[in-house]
Amino acid sequence: MDQKQTSIDSAINRVLRRDVSRRDALKVLSLGAVAAGLAACGVSTSSAAPPASGSAPSASGSAPSAASSGPLIKPAPKITVWSNNQDQLLKSAQNWATELKASKGIEVEVVAVDYGEGFAKATAAWLAGTADFDAIVMANQWTGEWAQAGFLENLDPWIASDSGDNQVKQADFIPRSWEAQGSWVTDDGQVHQVEIPFNSEGRLRFYRTDIFEKAKLEPPKDWLEYQQQLKFFNNGKNPDFPGVYGAAEMFGNPQGWGEFGALYWSLFPFDTVKTTNGFWDDRFQVVMDDAAYIKAAQLMSETLPNQPGGVKSWNLPEATAFFEAGTAAQFEIWPSGYGAVLNDNTKLKGKVGAYPVLPAEPGRPSKPFGGGWGLAINSKVSDDRKTAAWEFIKLATSEAAERVDFESRGRGPSRLAVYADSGLQSKYFWMKAMGEAAAQCVIPGRIKGMNDFYGGDFWTTGVTAFQGGLDPAAAAAQARTQLKALLTKNGYPQDS
């Protein structure tokens, strides 16, 4: 039976490769008209799609047709840009759209897309051939799938042949940002840039200086000090600080993973294991450290009784609101979104400080969870539209744009010069710490399948564990299996 099944499988796979004999065809037909007909659907779809499969990503586009002529082509008069709907990204994109119209006469329509649906919406549009956006603001975890499928324009020729205003130079960017948002390694080991960093950051902790001063406390240096502070405030029952909790963290899915990841990475032996993310090595073999995973989950769940009720479902809005209301002394968040709040909220002026994310134990390094967004060009649009999109990207990611956006909307800069600006550092107290976090943070990885990694089985096992719903040791074993399955499924076979 197995042999027969294998034979049929093999025959169908030959059909997919268009390497089919009459006998093979009969085997396929023996499966029934339905499967055979739909297999044919597969062939036709497959033939129209970019090459794929294999353990390494396929070329994200050989040199684009605009490679040599790109900058010489007259830009289209109007283009569309899809942007995430977070203020710091959307308003920045809208602002530079207006500027581009004024400076170069190119009209840019910015379409807001929610984070939760961004990946599926754009992917579906590309697959259906209706991807009418010319550039897209994209999360770093979407790079793998889209680059491998050839949806993203290879920007190398554009960067190389560029000159004039707002020239994009790799050396100007934080290396981690340039790599994460986003370069992509093709089958032959070549690294291509498919996005230009548009927002870079690592998680940061903010605290209420007024509360800390009154309590004669210093920002904690590790998770153990943090736990003591939570107990000091005693869930709002400290008579000197009625209603004030020691912290209000984002324990919900997906944001809770940020703190969990930071604790895990602070414990991970990066000095002995060759890995950038603590989960897999450069051969994509799982190197997860179970002891660190278990300890991180335990430390997180131990603090739950000292957090406000409901934190298990909290993400950005809930935690921010609680902190803003003065009912929590500290919390961890993405500094880009929160920077804008601090800029606008005069009530909090002078009452908030920032410090790095917490290592699990004294003497361990601070390893914040990193995130970021990039701006990419849709490879499926015409050359004149690509040229216009490139003009938009250059303007929106320029150093001048980063300064304006950081000051007015909090968008996380990606350029070294902006973070190093002493003027900005003295004006915005979190700027220096934000720059250090952006440079030191760990981005979970760049593989095909990262979108599944963020929120899939492996991810939710972690959430369940640090929320106290699963024994940490059992969770570690389960997560290891799920991580191996994820890598294998996405074309990175495991040795054992």
Next chain:
Amino acid sequence: MLLLVVLVVFPMLFGLAASLFRLDLGTFREFVGFKNYETLLANPATWKAFLISAQIVVISMTVELTIAIALAVLVNREMSRLRPVIRTALLIPMLTAPVVAAVVFRVMLDAQFGVLPLLADAQGFSAVSTDPWALISVALVNAWLWMPFMFVILLAALQSIPASSLEAASLDGASAWQQIRHIEIPQIAGAIAIALVLRFMDALRVFDLIFIMTQAGPGTSTKDISYSIFDLGIRFFRIEDAAAFSWLVVIALTIFMSIAFPRLNRRFDLI
């Protein structure tokens, strides 16, 4: 007929085919037979999703049925004058969009600002982020939304019982409770069975309430079959896994209904 094929048969068969292949961003790559099914069945999360759906169905339907019968009997026997008003008022939840209901209850259950924790003197307690209250909350809101549906069906069935039966029982000295238990409920048993079958199929598909109220959390404690399929297919674009999961649900339901429905049909003569 062509419309039926295009709108119903083709999507189903396309889903079936997708479930038998390895897909790459929706593009067919490799025939893998039943491997996607094997992977799903080997994943404890799949079984947990079925269990969560079953729990939601059982809690929702138990609450709905109990309240609907009680209200229908009460309105039929004691409040005949107010019947149109009550019937209309009770239809309001059913006419409310589930998304709206979910948002309202999410706010009402908020640990810090919600009115329900305040009334229960339980500020700081969040039902939607505490296990097992999150699942119970979803099930109860689902019951709140759809109890009127059962109520309307049962009230209509009760109204069809000849008044003479109840009068005769009354003359024979039967108490109100005895009349309800031995005359009214047995006579509307068929209607109850139909209402249960319809609600069973609907309650299994709860998605919007979970999406708004709990986002499948805390952890995965409210991640039912619909949410799991949404996660696989829409969030992660694993179309083949989503298709296989959908077919698993179809197969499981077909088996369940092929066992349960003939028995119900024999007992209550439904169709």
